[in-house]
Amino acid sequence: MSSSAGRLYRILSFDRVVQIFEKEQLHLAHPSSWDDPYEVRLKHNQSHQIFGQCWCTKGVSDAMWRIYSPNHLGVRISTSTKLLRQQVATVARERGYTLRMESVRYESQYKINKEIAALRGDLQQHFEVQRAMDALFLKREAFDHEAEFRVLLRAPEANRKTVLEGIKIPINPHRLIDSVLLDPRAPPELVAAFTYYLQQKIGFKKRVARSVLYKSTDPYVVEGE
Template structure:
């Protein structure tokens, strides 16, 4: 994935868990009256997606339901299943066109939400050092900041004969 999403070797992966994400978002969503839906994306073949979207269209034409409309946003072509996406959707019933353009802002505490920060395994050492210094020393991030070891060679296994 580093090669796909970080062709310039400067990518950053921020890691969290669904539990931490839900903790950070759910209370604000409830307090503001937003509908919250969090789940993994399903990856299907194009034929199945077409059938599901046709059924979705028919259902929504008969009776519009926000939850049912959201179903479409959790379905993606199987060519992208390597992404293993998890999505968070918020529906704000009182939103107007201006709000929609600006987006819905949810206050979160990144120190509680983020488990670790990994940089591209091909990132220059100076960039890794700068990120580590800034995150840990300047903003007080206490968790792991490092370069990914995805491409690091493992110790070789040596088989000796008699």
């Protein structure tokens, strides 16, 4: 699996983006809270200690805007694998967490079943949490529009309450996030208000704009009969 995805993107609600800047934290959820039941197909005695966050490697995606910004008020933050790794790896070292960051591989359901079964057999012979994390970098082809890059952390101190709440890690959002893009369907008034808040209240100095995905272009006119 490739560990280098280059550019990374997440579409969130505006209030969640504000929380990242104000609290200077990233939230990592337990995979059991994700929609796909295959995320927790492989169970082991450290399953409750693994938390993740998903990013997208596609900068322009109609599907992602429609899924994650259904009310047309979503905000896309962007970073790079290098910037993200720098911040997360520091926390992992300080807290004694196990870290994995890689692109998700999309396969047929048949192939995934086969690979998970083989992985289970290997782990029964010799358990390694890094090897167990392999299962969370496999997804069915039906989800390949997500083009995911995942950050996984194993938090040894996690308990049942932690599984429900997830974990939060400190980051510097002004260093991590290098641009903010608003939904291409957002009303101009909201774009102006969000831009003002991010730049004047939050103090974000980098690019803030509205996506031009649905911006009309000059038509090609066919003249004559």
